[in-house]
Amino acid sequence: MIIIGEKINGAIPSVAKAIAGKDAEFIKNLAKIQSEAGANFIDVCASVEDSLELETIKWLIDLVQEVTDTPISIDSPNARICAEAIKFCNKPGLINSVSMEGDKIELVFPLIAETKWECAALLCDDTGIPQTGEKRLEVFAEIMKKAKEYNIAPSRIHIDPLVQMLCTSENGILTIMDVIKEIKKQYPDIHVTGGASNISFNLPVRKLVNQAFIVLSMSSGMDSAILDPTNKDLMGMLYATEALLGMDEYCMEYIGAYREGKFGVKK
Amino acid sequence: MIIIGEKINGAIPSVAKAIAGKDAEFIKNLAKIQSEAGANFIDVCASVEDSLELETIKWLIDLVQEVTDTPISIDSPNARICAEAIKFCNKPGLINSVSMEGDKIELVFPLIAETKWECAALLCDDTGIPQTGEKRLEVFAEIMKKAKEYNIAPSRIHIDPLVQMLCTSENGILTIMDVIKEIKKQYPDIHVTGGASNISFNLPVRKLVNQAFIVLSMSSGMDSAILDPTNKDLMGMLYATEALLGMDEYCMEYIGAYREGKFGVKK
Numbered sequence: 256m257i258i259i260g261e262k263i264n265g266a267i268p269s270v271a272k273a274i275a276g277k278d279a280e281f282i283k284n285l286a287k288i289q290s291e292a293g294a295n296f297i298d299v300c301a302s303v304e305d306s307l308e309l310e311t312i313k314w315l316i317d318l319v320q321e322v323t324d325t326p327i328s329i330d331s332p333n334a335r336i337c338a339e340a341i342k343f344c345n346k347p348g349l350i351n352s353v354s355m356e357g358d359k360i361e362l363v364f365p366l367i368a369e370t371k372w373e374c375a376a377l378l379c380d381d382t383g384i385p386q387t388g389e390k391r392l393e394v395f396a397e398i399m400k401k402a403k404e405y406n407i408a409p410s411r412i413h414i415d416p417l418v419q420m421l422c423t424s425e426n427g428i429l430t431i432m433d434v435i436k437e438i439k440k441q442y443p444d445i446h447v448t449g450g451a452s453n454i455s456f457n458l459p460v461r462k463l464v465n466q467a468f469i470v471l472s473m474s475s476g477m478d479s480a481i482l483d484p485t486n487k488d489l490m491g492m493l494y495a496t497e498a499l500l501g502m503d504e505y506c507m508e509y510i511g512a513y514r515e516g517k518f519g520v521k522k
Numbered sequence: 523m524i525i526i527g528e529k530i531n532g533a534i535p536s537v538a539k540a541i542a543g544k545d546a547e548f549i550k551n552l553a554k555i556q557s558e559a560g561a562n563f564i565d566v567c568a569s570v571e572d573s574l575e576l577e578t579i580k581w582l583i584d585l586v587q588e589v590t591d592t593p594i595s596i597d598s599p600n601a602r603i604c605a606e607a608i609k610f611c612n613k614p615g616l617i618n619s620v621s622m623e624g625d626k627i628e629l630v631f632p633l634i635a636e637t638k639w640e641c642a643a644l645l646c647d648d649t650g651i652p653q654t655g656e657k658r659l660e661v662f663a664e665i666m667k668k669a670k671e672y673n674i675a676p677s678r679i680h681i682d683p684l685v686q687m688l689c690t691s692e693n694g695i696l697t698i699m700d701v702i703k704e705i706k707k708q709y710p711d712i713h714v715t716g717g718a719s720n721i722s723f724n725l726p727v728r729k730l731v732n733q734a735f736i737v738l739s740m741s742s743g744m745d746s747a748i749l750d751p752t753n754k755d756l757m758g759m760l761y762a763t764e765a766l767l768g769m770d771e772y773c774m775e776y777i778g779a780y781r782e783g784k785f786g787v788k789k
Binding site: 421459491492496510 | 688690691692726734735755767768769786
């Protein structure tokens with residue numbers, strides 16, 4: 256499982272406060288604990304007003320790179336910011352994200368074409384988030400056409416099928432599970448990613464919904480996720496699910512991660 | 523989800539002590555709390571020496587029936603005990619269990635043929651637990667042949683595919699998941715059941731493995747389980763999974779169960 260650590264995000268009040276107050280130690284600590292917990296990428300999202308976004312994301316990226324070698328996930332709804340921020344990173348990371356909306360792909364794909372950068376791509380376009388599985392797969396096909404054009408291997412792409420909140424859904428995540436299966440069938444090396452917590456919006460005891468969601472998504476083929484790697488129960492659940500899905504012979508990884516304290520030990 | 527409450531089992535040390543000391547209140551309390559937590563059946567397993575099993579199971583059944591109307595699940599590896607204990611029950615419940623081993627089915631099926639009793643049936647025979655999915659499905663076919671012979675509708679049968687411990691498995695539960703899917707495909711009205719905790723034997727932080735196991739099994743079609751209904755995280759996970767699998771429109775059941783305190787509230 257590829258873990259994209261979600262904790263450095265200006266949409267989280269404590270992080271917004273640290274950004275406003277230039278509290279470097281707070282940010283560095285978030286980078287450090289996520290890296291130690293096993294994050295494969297450290298997501299960095301400023302969530303500030305447009306005029307401050309580029310300088311803020313640079314400040315955040317610099318701080319993360321001071322304390323860890325874990326690659327950066329540049330997180331902005333503005334593809335121009337993503338494109339600019341590439342140069343702040345001292346090694347290839349992940350662009351989070353593009354989609355078929357506007358000129359996002361045209362801006363980002365040429366920049367990462369001949370690199371080792373990876374890229375998250377959302378299944379939406381200028382008409383918004385498609386409501387049917389078929390339509391999402393059409394958007395997916397368009398993204399892959401562009402990826403081929405710029406010679407970006409499927410293994411560098413993390414498709415986010417855009418799971419919507421469960422409380423307004425009529426068939427749960429069955430449609431999304433089918434979309435994930437079809438994507439992995441077409442491109443076995445591609446990654447499928449998603450946030451692990453949007454699903455439970457407006458519901459009580461959200462952690463249970465989030466945990467069950469990630470287990471089910473993994474069974475469909477999701478192999479990347481934006482989540483809090485310091486959430487030990489969630490991390491343990493990921494290792495357990497990989498073992499149950501036959502991806503961890505004799506539970507060696509599960510037991511190893513437990514011994515390393517990645518889950519099961521109360522701090 | 524059909525919940526078979528597992529707490530009254532002489533294999534659990536505190537229950538063994540209550541049985542040995544004739545502590546009626548202890549047993550009655552276990553029946554009461556499981557019933558209140560939403561159990562559909564209260565499993566009753568003596569786990570005492572053979573000569574005492576029948577009188578012990580009668581004592582346990584009588585106590586359960588003093589405090590709850592929830593049907594009994596008569597749990598014994600000895601089909602003769604199951605057959606005898608039917609008469610202690612004041613309403614139809616569940617026989618737990620038969621299999622193709624020996625004359626178990628011949629003993630039990632005739633007794634429940636013209637009744638509303640349900641029956642758990644394990645996918646094993648005189649050669650033991652089959653190691654391949656194909657062989658388990660062969661045993662399943664034999665059980666269903668017998669069920670047809672005695673006119674026992676699939677909706678009264680809970681098939682237990684016999685999940686073995688994960689730590690010695692090479693492909694996790696993938697084989698079992700395929701077996702469950704095939705069973706539900708052949709008989710959409712049949713129930714598929716299993717213990718929610720054997721899977722994690724010998725592993726650390728067993729609750730995470732148990733929870734992920736039940737989520738994955740439910741996605742394959744498991745709709746019945748032997749578990750502790752007073753385990754609120756596990757119960758919440760069941761409701762969450764049903765909602766995610768499109769079995770709970772707008773999460774009404776999930777939210778209702780939360781409001782009733784079935785999960786999410788610390789005691």
